[in-house]
Amino acid sequence: MKILIGLIGLMMCCKIGIAQTNNYKLFSPNKNLELVCSPKKLNYTVSYKGKLVLADSKLGLVREDEDFSNGLVLTKVSKPATVTQNYTMVNAKKSSITYKAIETTFEFRTNKGSRMNLIFRMADDGVAFRYEFPEQNKSVKKIVSESTSFRFLAGTRAWLQPKADAQTGFEHTNPSYEAHYNMDIPVGTPSGSSNGWVYPALFKLDQVWMLLTEADLGRGYCGTSLAQNSVDNEYKVNFPQPAEGIPGAALLPESALPWKTPWRIMAIGDLKTISESTLGTDLAQPAKAMDQAFIQPGKAAWSWVLEKDAATIYSVQKKYVDYAAKMNWQYSLIDANWDKTIGYDSVAALAKYAKEKQVGLLLWYNSAGNWNTVKFTPRDKLLTHQSRIEEFSRLKEMGIKGIKVDFFAGDGQSMINYYRDILEDAADYQLLVNFHGATLPRGLQRTYPNLMTAEAVFGYEMISFDQNAANKAPSHAVMSAMVRNAFDPMDFTPMVLYKIPGIKRVTTPAFELATSVIFLSGIQHFAETPSGMSHVPDFVKTFLMELPKNWDDTRFIDGYPGQFDVVARKSGKKWYIAGINGENKRRDLALNLSFLANKKARLIFSEGTAEVNLKSEEVKVGPNGKLDLSMKGYDGFVLVFEE
CATH class of the missing domain: 3.20.20.70 (Aldolase class I)
Structure with missing residues (x-):
């Protein structure tokens, strides 16, 4: 039996790759992202373009009836399979979205014989994973904790929003994800709230950006956050406080089987990759059946x-x-x-x-x-x-x-x-x-x-x-x-x-x-x-009268968290480009608008001392696709291109 399992593992290695005994390598379609999973240790690492960006991080969870974070036996690893989805939305960066990823499933058993699957998805713009209990059982199972963690390397910086403690604030209405961000802080900095940090959570190691969130909670899970303390730069998944549910109803995750947990998602790459990623909806449940004729953005x-x-x-x-x-x-x-x-x-x-x-x-x-x-x-x-x-x-x-x-x-x-x-x-x-x-x-x-x-x-x-x-x-x-x-x-x-x-x-x-x-x-x-x-x-x-109700496409042009942001959005034949300066100092921009080379645009900007000092003039993008603009402190602009 041991020989047979070893042969199966070797066959899987031909498709997945092994870093060392019992370690499995998973790759994104473009090979820029590599995730190494160690089933024996039940942990994982992530690298981007050969650079380690996430060190040994934990996997697993604990159910009230059984521990699925220790002593698991790997019984099977699936062949990598390509997952492709096409869907449309009216309140997103794009109206038509294509998601492509490579999915690999690790099947485990506990010493008692209970099953848990660990499912990974590798996309060009990030990684995701979730847990699945595939057995049929009408008895309600309860999860008391997740071992899931994200261990960042020393030198990583973070942009995080603290999650307010439950029942604080106006008329006991917290938490409501309404706080300023702690910007460009060292990883490992504790949250000022015992309720931790909310998603999305942004991190940067050298020139690599990482954005954490979750999706597809279904009806069988609570929303989570990142825990208040992150010893050794390890951020653990945090469950909600006791007052965050309906009294007398479920607070922490509970469900009959089969049961899937939410996707834990990390978009990874440069700022353009992060800003244009749609992983947060790619991994959500597809649209429920409903008559959508009444759904009109505006x-x-x-x-x-x-x-x-x-x-x-x-x-x-x-x-x-x-x-x-x-x-x-x-x-x-x-x-x-x-x-x-x-x-x-x-x-x-x-x-x-x-x-x-x-x-x-x-x-x-x-x-x-x-x-x-x-x-x-x-x-x-x-x-x-x-x-x-x-x-x-x-x-x-x-x-x-x-x-x-x-x-x-x-x-x-x-x-x-x-x-x-x-x-x-x-x-x-x-x-x-x-x-x-x-x-x-x-x-x-x-x-x-x-x-x-x-x-x-x-x-x-x-x-x-x-x-x-x-x-x-x-x-x-x-x-x-x-x-x-x-x-x-x-x-x-x-x-x-x-x-x-x-x-x-x-x-x-x-x-x-x-x-x-x-x-x-x-x-x-x-x-x-x-x-x-x-x-x-x-x-x-x-x-403002002509401003589109929704967008067909979005492109990140330039920016830096907390400092400035320049974005291009398309609707029909028009491109709208907008910029805002979050700092009280002049910012000179050399915008790369190669997709609009030689195009003319109407520029709206602020000039003068009038209460509403908005001005308009025509500008043209050069044949090289470059356009130079300046923003004063706390200033902005809008460009409108007609194709």
């Missing part, structure tokens, strides 16, 4: 961010519907307490008026439950399937197009399933969904195409509250675009071109305008008010 007017609660009255919301119609935007969002300050009947009348203006209404909801003490209403409307279908049926009859659901409790398995329950019931009533006070989507928008966006960011509302947040906004915007927005849509609610009441905006109007292109969101809720927009030049209004 732009939205929104009163609350600058005008706050007092604006949630009929007359003001009618003004915002008119504003959206005038700007050729598809939606207008009515925020908290609308049921009390306007009422269902008047909202229905407003929805009818908005429809005549070709504008769809979106309504706010409190996720409610006893996990938060927020008094805003409507609350307690979405807690059960029965209450959801009653409410959603009423909304459909009123002509409402979507909902914004706020103040979730965290990453417990029951809370992750609550997101899915809302999305499934909303789809049945043709409602779009926006999650606020929420966790990272983790590719959920591919599985449920009616999920248009999610907050999970220290967004513009925070800037409107606090001058310190406004002062940090430029570098934070760059970080949010490059890391938080890397795989998942982000409802930052950007762009104030005129004034923020009570706050001195440090960014230029051109910076603000550029975020309308830089940030990705299925529905982009703009912070600027009708009054503020009245101060904006007509050519800027035209730009």
Whole structure:
């Protein structure tokens, strides 16, 4: 038997390769990435272009009934198989996406005979792996911990966001992934929160960048993070705190068998590779069956961010519907307490008026439950399937197009399933969904195409509250675009071109305008008010009226986390290129736009001392594809090319 297993292993080696006895080499299609798995030690390493970027890191997990992190026996290694997927999305970097990877499965048994598979996927832009329990068993199994870790080499730098402790913050609403990033810190630096660090988590070793996240939680897993402490530069997978679930329901992972865990994902390469990667949705569950005719991306007017609660009255919301119609935007969002300050009947009348203006209404909801003490209403409307279908049926009859659901409790398995329950019931009533006070989507928008966006960011509302947040906004915007927005849509609610009441905006109007292109969101809720927009030049209004609802392609042009970001996005025959400067110093750019050589563009930039000092001029890319531009401190620009 031992001889037979040895022969099988030798046959597999011909396809996979062996570094030494019992070590297996896995390669990406282009051979730049190499993962070495040691089944005996149950660990792995990762190299990029021959350079080790991840040292011995652990694999395995512990179930309540059995340990799958020690003493496992390897019984089989599959032949490497090519996995190819083609799919489309309306709230991503690209409308048509192709994923290609090489999959290899390691099959293990415990001493008791229980089975666990370890599945690896090697793509040109990164690696991924997950665990699978393939047996059939109706008894519920529970996972108490993961041994999974990521051990970085000394000298690696990190860009990380701390995860707030559960039940802290406004009305006990944390964690909601709303914090500034700790930028360019040494690996091993402990998080200031006992709840660790959120995904995506960015790392850099010399010129190699690595971005960690997870996808495909399914209904059988909680959301995870990276643990607070990382001794010897080893970051371990961290489970949610006890208060992050629905009381009385599952917190940590539990399921009958068969059972697959989420994909642990690491995009690896240069910044262009990281920025253009789609691994976060490539590895998500494919779209659920639903009629997608109602799923329309767009732009939205929104009163609350600058005008706050007092604006949630009929007359003001009618003004915002008119504003959206005038700007050729598809939606207008009515925020908290609308049921009390306007009422269902008047909202229905407003929805009818908005429809005549070709504008769809979106309504706010409190996720409610006893996990938060927020008094805003409507609350307690979405807690059960029965209450959801009653409410959603009423909304459909009123002509409402979507909902914004706020103040979730965290990453417990029951809370992750609550997101899915809302999305499934909303789809049945043709409602779009926006999650606020929420966790990272983790590719959920591919599985449920009616999920248009999610907050999970220290967004513009925070800037409107606090001058310190406004002062940090430029570098934070760059970080949010490059890391938080890397795989998942982000409802930052950007762009104030005129004034923020009570706050001195440090960014230029051109910076603000550029975020309308830089940030990705299925529905982009703009912070600027009708009054503020009245101060904006007509050519800027035209730009915002013509701004595409979604993108066909995205290319990274230049940038550095926290410092600056320049991105090109294509829609139809137009290319939009936008840049933002996160630092208070002049930045001279030599942009490589070879795909637009000899093309003319309309440049929008800031110049002069006027309150809204936006200017426009024509520029041309040279025959060599080069274009030189400069940004002042906290400045930005937008270029529009007609093909």
